[in-house]
Amino acid sequence: MAQQAYFEDVEVGQQLPPIKITPDKQQLVKFAAGSGDFNPLHFDEKFPMLKPMGLTENIVHGRFKYAQVGRAVFAFAGYKGRVKRFGVSYRGMDLLNREITVGGVVTAKREENGEHLVDLDVWTEDAEGKKTTPGTAVVALPKRGS
Amino acid sequence: MAQAAPSVITDEMRALVGVDGPPLTLEVEKANCRMFARAVGHTDRIFYDEDAARARGYRSIVAPPGFLGTPVFHPGAAAQGPPGAGRGYSVPYRRVLNGGTEYEYLPENGVVCAGDTITAVSRISSFEETEGSLGPMLITTRETTYTNQHGAVVAKMRGTMIQY
Incomplete structure (x- = not known):
């Protein structure tokens, strides 16, 4: 895990280290088992619902992309930080075997009820640079020496 | 509109x-936490190893972000x-x-x-x-x-x- 981020050191505009993933069928089968979402849309390329959507490849679970955003946000919070909330909207589909980049940027810093909070814009982005899963997160960070 | x-x-x-x-x-069970964390690609051991989680002050393996447990399954009951x-x-x-x-x-x-x-x-x-x-x-x-x-x-x- 990366070094602990401290509230004083974080700057508005700072980017989270991007995470690049290319989910394959095995990974989505694992996610189906892990999440309990066994909709064949995500692992059977012959599933009849795909054709009317013009697709010949499976769709990555929205929740999988959400969990990837969660991975980036929890990594930013570090051992001493706490994730207060993170949410995304599903604006576009991602298909299997295509690269997805998870990213984020600090949009604000504030103090509330004694907590040192950092607001973030977060997202997953497809290979064409389209943000298919945009959202926001709030993380409480420690101060130096606390 | x-x-x-x-x-x-x-x-x-x-x-x-x-x-x-x-x-x-x-x-929230250990095996399910591990399965979810593995599917997402987490590398932090607090999602896999009870000792590593305890060493960081948690009671047991931590539920990975986006996972809050598995519904109890009853065969024959309406799909949950x-x-x-x-x-x-x-x-x-x-x-x-x-x-x-x-x-x-x-x-x-x-x-x-x-x-x-x-x-x-x-x-x-x-x-x-x-x-x-x-x-x-x-x-x-x-x-x-x-x-x-x-x-x-x-x-x-x-x-x-x-x-x-």
């Missing part, structure tokens, strides 16, 4: 807004979807999309760890209708409250479902 299509929101549906659905029991998902009413749309997910965590009330039993209670907070590129659609927003075995609210979820 043109209201070309007649509303699909019935009085029966309106009466459901704000009403708590039946509680759903979720068990997300709590209260589309039950108790029907709409004339066949297609469903997940519109969005937001969790608010309340770590000050306890970080969810293996061994916890979570009770999830959902309620519909709104029905909205709109006309999109896919035609008329119904947007249902649902809020779920997750309470642990000690009665502490550990998370709240807001989910959006799109039917068209």
Whole structure:
């Protein structure tokens, strides 16, 4: 895990280290088992619902992309930080075997009820640079020496 | 916005807004935490190794972000979807999309760890209708409250479902 981020050191505009993933069928089968979402849309390329959507490849679970955003946000919070909330909207589909980049940027810093909070814009982005899963997160960070 | 299509929101549906659905029991187990973490690609050992989690001050393996337990499965019982998902009413749309997910965590009330039993209670907070590129659609927003075995609210979820 990366070094602990401290509230004083974080700057508005700072980017989270991007995470690049290319989910394959095995990974989505694992996610189906892990999440309990066994909709064949995500692992059977012959599933009849795909054709009317013009697709010949499976769709990555929205929740999988959400969990990837969660991975980036929890990594930013570090051992001493706490994730207060993170949410995304599903604006576009991602298909299997295509690269997805998870990213984020600090949009604000504030103090509330004694907590040192950092607001973030977060997202997953497809290979064409389209943000298919945009959202926001709030993380409480420690101060130096606390 | 043109209201070309007649509303699909019935009085029966309106009466459901704000009403708590039946509680759903979720068990947070070590094996499920590991499976979810592995599927997502987490490398932090607090999601896999009880000793590593305890060394960092947690009671047991930590539930990875986006995971709050597995619904208890009963063979032969009605399929258990997300709590209260589309039950108790029907709409004339066949297609469903997940519109969005937001969790608010309340770590000050306890970080969810293996061994916890979570009770999830959902309620519909709104029905909205709109006309999109896919035609008329119904947007249902649902809020779920997750309470642990000690009665502490550990998370709240807001989910959006799109039917068209």
